Amino acid sequence: xxxxxxxxxxxxxxxxxxxxxxxxxxxxxxxxxxxxxxxxxxxxxxxxxxxxxxxxxxxxxxxxxxxxxxxxxxxxxxxxxxxxxxxxxxxxxxxxxxxxxxxxxxxxxxxxxxxxxxxxxx
Amino acid sequence: xxxxxxxxxxxxxxxxxxxxxxxxxxxxxxxxxxxxxxxxxxxxxxxxxxxxxxxxxxxxxxxxxxxxxxxxxxxxxxxxxxxxxxxxxxxxxxxxxxxxxxxxxxxxxxxxxx
Numbered sequence: 001x002x003x004x005x006x007x008x009x010x011x012x013x014x015x016x017x018x019x020x021x022x023x024x025x026x027x028x029x030x031x032x033x034x035x036x037x038x039x040x041x042x043x044x045x046x047x048x049x050x051x052x053x054x055x056x057x058x059x060x061x062x063x064x065x066x067x068x069x070x071x072x073x074x075x076x077x078x079x080x081x082x083x084x085x086x087x088x089x090x091x092x093x094x095x096x097x098x099x100x101x102x103x104x105x106x107x108x109x110x111x112x113x114x115x116x117x118x119x120x121x122x
Numbered sequence: 123x124x125x126x127x128x129x130x131x132x133x134x135x136x137x138x139x140x141x142x143x144x145x146x147x148x149x150x151x152x153x154x155x156x157x158x159x160x161x162x163x164x165x166x167x168x169x170x171x172x173x174x175x176x177x178x179x180x181x182x183x184x185x186x187x188x189x190x191x192x193x194x195x196x197x198x199x200x201x202x203x204x205x206x207x208x209x210x211x212x213x214x215x216x217x218x219x220x221x222x223x224x225x226x227x228x229x230x231x232x233x234x235x236x
Contacts (some may be wrong), residue, residue, distance in 0.1 A: 007198045014199030016222060017142070018206025020163065024199045030229045031195055033236075037188065043140030044181025045188045048198030050142050050174045056200045057167045058232075060207040066164030071125055071175030076172030078129025079136060079143055083173055086137025087180030099233055102139050106230035109145050110223040116149070117219035 006031055010049075017053050017059070024053045026109060029102060039099040043090060124154050129169065131217040137177040160210065 012022035025046045032042035053085045061067050092097055128150045136143030144166045151162040181187050 003194065006194050010195035010198030011202040013195065015206040016219050017167070017199060018203040019210050020219065023141070026145065026226065029140045030233060033189055033233070035191065037191065040186045041188055044146035044178065044184070044186035045192045046140035047137070047174045047177040047181060048187050048189065048192035050170065051178070052196045054142065054167045054171045054174065055204050057203040057207060058164070058171060060204055061167060063165035064164070064207070064211060066160050067164045067168050068161060069168065072165045072168035074125040075129035075132065075147060075169040076128045079126035079133030079169060079173035082130040082133030083137035083181050084177040087133040087177060090138050091184055099236065103233040104231045105139055106226050106233065110128065110226035110230065111150060112145070113219050113226070115221035117223065118163040
């Protein structure tokens, strides 16, 4: 896959991050796998790619007055601790197993987004 | 207390799958805490920042972080998120959400059979 397509998918990922708060990672990981990274590298790299996206996204949202900082801090600190458990489990799995788990997770996310869209129907 | 629980669940899956955790945080905030969608997505973005740093450090210790590739997808995303948050303040997103769900289902099948 060409690098141009990677940049385009990056743009799309940022768009979805801003619109739905679903995070760019859900698109970053498949993009990086398509670029030839193994699934573990794609996972770690995706987390780094998320950081600039959420910094800018949070800055914009805080200007609209939508961010509850105390709640974000509580969730963030608890999540940062649990993240180390996630890394440990991922590193214990084979590349193929991690990829299949991710595929299953993606299917669940697709269902959840479709459900949210239906519920928002007027 | 609910927020701590949400954080623990989100952090684990975020690091396991390399996603922000927003897919976990946003629906939980909507369901368990009955927050408004915009406030939930905005707060989730802020929480993800902290989570992602922790995950990156963990993976970097295993040599699984490729900085060049991260910039390749991350920098364009940081640019387009500005426009998207502005759009979110007024847009009807239902059609886009359904298309996105179909697209994700397709990617899921591709990764599974790959």
